[in-house]
Amino acid sequence: MTPETIERLARWLAREAGAARVEVVDDGRLSGGAIQDNRALMVRFDGGAHAGEHSLVLRMSNPGTVEASHDRAREFALLKAAFAAGVSVPEPLYLCDDDTVLERPFFVMRRVPGVGLGPRVVKDGALGGDRDALAARLGRELAGIHSIRPGASGLDFLGDAPADPARALIALYRGWLDALDARRPVLEWALRWLDLNAPPPGDVVLSHRDFRTGNYLVDERGLTAVLDWEFAGWGDPMEDLGWFCSRFWRFGADHLEAGGIAAREPFYRAYEDVSGRRVDHDAVRYYEVMANLRWAVIALQQCHRFVSGAESGLELALIGRRVPEMEIEIIDLTQAAA
Amino acid sequence: MSVSPDAIELLDAARRALADEVAPRLSGDARYQVLLAVNAVATAARELSVSGEVAAAQANRVADLLRLDPSDERRANAEALERLLAESIRVGEFDDSPRRDEMLAELRAMTRRTLELTNPKVAARRFGT
Known part of the structure; x- marks a missing residue:
């Protein structure tokens, strides 16, 4: 950031915090997040609500966005709801919902130490503490997220709870696929199978929709924060469990079915203990098929940003080649369920 | 007309140059971008080889x-x-x-x-x- 930008940011933070003066040091871009731009800031507030020195993160949208992602104002509201529900998230502090301070809307939150990168979390045994305990902690965190129900304050923008969560998602993904004019037999089969096997509607809760290894931070003792709330919405509680356990979030540790870190059992049990809700194993498998479909469609959308000429990154160009990984899993999961 | 090296052999040579000569000298994002390029070239060569x-x-x-x-x-x-x-x-x-x-x-x-x-x-x- 330029000195002028930093000065504008400092004045804005002083106003928001009621501080006499604010000093900002830009510590550079944080890794992770193809979709968002995260910068580490050291901020010293003279007086006001946060007097003293704080390590913060500034989170700003990148120009190209994924179809389903919330803007920063909504993500900020979700973080506030999660923080209020006792979920381990970085405390959200201030939101700037216009482009008067920086070129795009952004918010600042507390910086939580830890490593997030999925492959590292899976492979580096020195991280995350005891792995069964980490899986159990994640089960409890997820139960906390699912304690947020339709009607929760500040989340009106999520709309009404769907009457039939599974079929609402099927319609959504069908629409995404058709908008790309993609006709892939396996993805059509996934949609068809999901429609034929949809579980009856039950509880509706706040579904994080990207709760998985790679989106939480750990230090050497255990979990420090659950991140990336930009896809959350009302859904079936089993949806997040299916996403978390999907093969592609095991980062190669296929036998550790709970996020590449543990067996399913400690994760499920802790979730049940805190939520008071039974884990429906068939419904979780169902939502694993849904998860693979969702990932495949998002990969196709990202690839389309390259094909359409909107963006030119090699990573986007290659992501479409990941789709067969999801397709083979869809075939195996639906064959096993027959 | 067939030329030698053919398209697949050219891609394979490009892949080896990137992977063996360039990538080891880089770090951080530059290395990551080169490894993506290695992957892209290798995938293209495999796909071209389908008869x-x-x-x-x-x-x-x-x-x-x-x-x-x-x-x-x-x-x-x-x-x-x-x-x-x-x-x-x-x-x-x-x-x-x-x-x-x-x-x-x-x-x-x-x-x-x-x-x-x-x-x-x-x-x-x-x-x-």
């Missing part, structure tokens, strides 16, 4: 799955066949066995072959190839 006969055989099996007449001219158009299969699945033509099992077996074989081109490491882990 016309293999592609035609696959198209024929999809046509059989769709119960197309042997003389049906759509048999020659792999992309149209895939679209047709997708649309038939969508309207429920493959909901029930035995056509469902036949379709899944063929889709599995097709997807496996694609995966061996796009991501041989994942294919090896899954299929032990």
Whole structure:
């Protein structure tokens, strides 16, 4: 950031915090997040609500966005709801919902130490503490997220709870696929199978929709924060469990079915203990098929940003080649369920 | 006209130069970008190596799955066949066995072959190839 930008940011933070003066040091871009731009800031507030020195993160949208992602104002509201529900998230502090301070809307939150990168979390045994305990902690965190129900304050923008969560998602993904004019037999089969096997509607809760290894931070003792709330919405509680356990979030540790870190059992049990809700194993498998479909469609959308000429990154160009990984899993999961 | 080195050999030489000569001297984002390029070049070379006969055989099996007449001219158009299969699945033509099992077996074989081109490491882990 330029000195002028930093000065504008400092004045804005002083106003928001009621501080006499604010000093900002830009510590550079944080890794992770193809979709968002995260910068580490050291901020010293003279007086006001946060007097003293704080390590913060500034989170700003990148120009190209994924179809389903919330803007920063909504993500900020979700973080506030999660923080209020006792979920381990970085405390959200201030939101700037216009482009008067920086070129795009952004918010600042507390910086939580830890490593997030999925492959590292899976492979580096020195991280995350005891792995069964980490899986159990994640089960409890997820139960906390699912304690947020339709009607929760500040989340009106999520709309009404769907009457039939599974079929609402099927319609959504069908629409995404058709908008790309993609006709892939396996993805059509996934949609068809999901429609034929949809579980009856039950509880509706706040579904994080990207709760998985790679989106939480750990230090050497255990979990420090659950991140990336930009896809959350009302859904079936089993949806997040299916996403978390999907093969592609095991980062190669296929036998550790709970996020590449543990067996399913400690994760499920802790979730049940805190939520008071039974884990429906068939419904979780169902939502694993849904998860693979969702990932495949998002990969196709990202690839389309390259094909359409909107963006030119090699990573986007290659992501479409990941789709067969999801397709083979869809075939195996639906064959096993027959 | 055939030239030597051919397209696949050129791509293979480019891949080796990037992987063996360039990548080891880089770190951080530059190294990551080069490794992405290695992956892209390797994938392109593998996809180019698929022979016309293999592609035609696959198209024929999809046509059989769709119960197309042997003389049906759509048999020659792999992309149209895939679209047709997708649309038939969508309207429920493959909901029930035995056509469902036949379709899944063929889709599995097709997807496996694609995966061996796009991501041989994942294919090896899954299929032990």
